[in-house]
Amino acid sequence: MSEFDIIRDVFAPLTKDAPGAFNLADDAALLEARDLVVTKDLLVAGVHFLAKDPLDLVARKLIRANLSDLAAKGAKPIGYFLGCVWPQNVKRASIELFARGLAEDQEHFRIALYGGDTTMHTAKAAPLTLSATFFGAPPKQGMTARSGASLGDDLYVSGTIGDAGLGLMALRKEFKFTTVDKASLSGRYHLPEPRLTLGAAIAGLATAAIDVSDGLIADAGHLARANGLRAEIDAVATPRSQGAAYWVAAQQNRWKALASLAGFGDDYEILFAAPPAMRRSVVMAAKASRTEVSRIGSLTRGDGVLFLDESGAPILVPETGYDHFRK
Amino acid sequence: MSEFDIIRDVFAPLTKDAPGAFNLADDAALLEARDLVVTKDLLVAGVHFLAKDPLDLVARKLIRANLSDLAAKGAKPIGYFLGCVWPQNVKRASIELFARGLAEDQEHFRIALYGGDTTMHTAKAAPLTLSATFFGAPPKQGMTARSGASLGDDLYVSGTIGDAGLGLMALRKEFKFTTVDKASLSGRYHLPEPRLTLGAAIAGLATAAIDVSDGLIADAGHLARANGLRAEIDAVATPRSQGAAYWVAAQQNRWKALASLAGFGDDYEILFAAPPAMRRSVVMAAKASRTEVSRIGSLTRGDGVLFLDESGAPILVPETGYDHFRK
Known part of the structure; x- marks a missing residue:
């Protein structure tokens, strides 16, 4: 199993030919001019999900936890960047199951993968660690901020x-x-x-x-x-x-x-x-x-x-x- | 040591009052309309750096590894989102040392922190895991892609x-x-x-x-x-x-x-x-x-x-x- 095969076979199809994602075959993605609401959330096995949780569900939780941040801001999701640090000896089937979960929720929420990084722990028993940076378009009224409320609201x-x-x-x-x-x-x-x-x-x-x-x-x-x-x-x-x-x-x-x-x-x-x-x-x-x-x-x-x-x-x-x- | 104190005291100053970063006090950042070149790189202790490496140097390597991707694309760096998964029992002084490294290179490269997530491993001996998503402005000639070369170049x-x-x-x-x-x-x-x-x-x-x-x-x-x-x-x-x-x-x-x-x-x-x-x-x-x-x-x-x-x-x-x- 090669890192580059995994990216090409398992993750690149998740770009859904989004322009600027370059099918994950470049060092960077290109996002076209527009206002963007951006959020980043980490999920770590043992902290945010159970080590035994099915990996398709973990993938969908990763997407949904990030989309929840965009939701609170009134933003319309567009896509995301994904970082995965897999445990030692991860099986290709596990990565594929994870990607199926991503694909399912991408379909549901109409978003695409734009880039990322994937690597493997060398420390024994180090947990699966996932990082995602999501971006979306702010609502036409402007992003709902955390501040802006008045006394008595x-x-x-x-x-x-x-x-x-x-x-x-x-x-x-x-x-x-x-x-x-x-x-x-x-x-x-x-x-x-x-x-x-x-x-x-x-x-x-x-x-x-x-x-x-x-x-x-x-x-x-x-x-x-x-x-x-x-x-x-x-x-x-x-x-x-x-x-x-x-x-x-x-x-x-x-x-x-x-x-x-x-x-x-x-x-x-x-x-x-x-x-x-x-x-x-x-x-x-x-x-x-x-x-x-x-x-x-x-x-x-x-x-x-x-x-x-x-x-x-x-x-x-x-x-x-x-x-x-x-x- | 509280997660929110750490964010407010150690990481929020790194936003350098960048508009749209909201001093890290919101769920998301707002990036204004422009083309963006975006890249994401992970650094994991034991894989990409030595567990004993000084954390200010690790921070600077994280910044530089990501900026290198932007450099190859001809992009001018603007800022980044940061995800940190700290080992159990990390000391506040270690996080501060890490942040000093970030601050030093932010100054050098004139970039700001726009958001992120910080958490802690629950698994024993799980390694420091860092994730960064960097963005910059493409050159006026357009981003240099990985493809585009001709036979004989x-x-x-x-x-x-x-x-x-x-x-x-x-x-x-x-x-x-x-x-x-x-x-x-x-x-x-x-x-x-x-x-x-x-x-x-x-x-x-x-x-x-x-x-x-x-x-x-x-x-x-x-x-x-x-x-x-x-x-x-x-x-x-x-x-x-x-x-x-x-x-x-x-x-x-x-x-x-x-x-x-x-x-x-x-x-x-x-x-x-x-x-x-x-x-x-x-x-x-x-x-x-x-x-x-x-x-x-x-x-x-x-x-x-x-x-x-x-x-x-x-x-x-x-x-x-x-x-x-x-x-």
Whole structure:
């Protein structure tokens, strides 16, 4: 198996003849003049996915985690650059399975591979490490930034919160879910759904947005900080799936359980702010994009995040989201 | 040490307030409308650099390896996206040292950091893995592609060949060089010099170009294949540094030694083709960019690479360059 054969046979077809990708047979790609929204995410075996996860799913998670960043910015995806560091003794069949996952999601999201680099670890047992740089076209209203919100803006979040974390728990058999819920939750862990249609629909309407990947509370903190405000979130209003509701009901402390859901990562939903005067427009944008959107709080004077129970008292939040560097 | 502190304190200053980088406080960067030449390279500890290499040098090698790709395309560097997967228990001081290396070369090459991702391995002893996506502006004559050369075009290469490989040999004490040569050769291994000025000077003049990173013979093969031709290289004409000449003189078989130099990787020189009618222009471009350029052969009918001795007979080449997937 040669590096150049792999690039020519397995990866070059993924360029889909995109002009400027040169069929991966050049040192660089050429992107034509236009504004570009660009994002980069890493996925590492053992950190962001399980070492035993099927590689086609890993490929699709890599694509979707990156597209989620573009979605929050309202951007329309165009393509990506891919870096792969394979474990020693990787089999060609594994690389091909990975590429099939890429091909499937490329088709689904109408994107193409533009370039990259592929290499192999020499250290024993070093994990598969994936890096992708995605680019897209900003919406005509301009990219939705993380800052730009005003005091009193409402906070919204798409979909449901905490499902990927529970999915991981289900896969690790740390909690017994029903078969249906287990399938749905682990699906959320393996295969996030980037909210591209919603992101485009709220461009120009949302005053600030962020994709929820570190956990709702942590990402609300990032958004609040970028706007010099505090995020107040109504715990009961945070949207929950059927599986999450089942899990919460089984926990001793309901508030602690809700805080846990809001502390898990990997949701890949969009958290955004919009003025109260725009509530009807947000509902319409959600409807038009066929995406559930919940109003969960607002931006107030102060800093940090308050996660409030039904009496409006702050719940002590045990974790503030996933941080790779915190022990 | 928190991931977000590291990003804010150590990496955000590297954006140098580049508009669109949002001080690394957004999910994505916004690049303004223009043609972009984009390239991506990975560096992995144990594969592309030694685990004990000082991290500021590793940072600078990461920048330079990527800039070398842009140089071969004639592009003017603008900025980059950075992905870092740190080993477990990395110290903040190590990350800061790495960032100082980035800052130094950013200053030198007038580029800025636009975004990225930083995370940490959970697997024990997993190596530092770095990924960078660099972008630049194409030359006004258009990006120099790998294809575009004609039968009979001359082949040129910049600088000297094989020094980084000998530098690694010197660092591993596999050959005893003079102190001066050892310093110079190991410098070539640690700190390549991307040929940006030359790359810009030969844009519109070179009919095809590639950066020499896999080894002169291997990269000549890539260039030849992209043009549907054969590369014939005159072994004696391949440029050698003083240290390389000393090493060749100490080898039993002079031709085998020359082939080894042309098989080593990490040269980060530019190999390019130009019509014989342009010889004077090439000399002038080399002079204007203060870069040594040697005419080493030509493109002929056929395929592959012929590495020829002084009688014009092909030397049996033991290796065809570095391939991460070949055992």
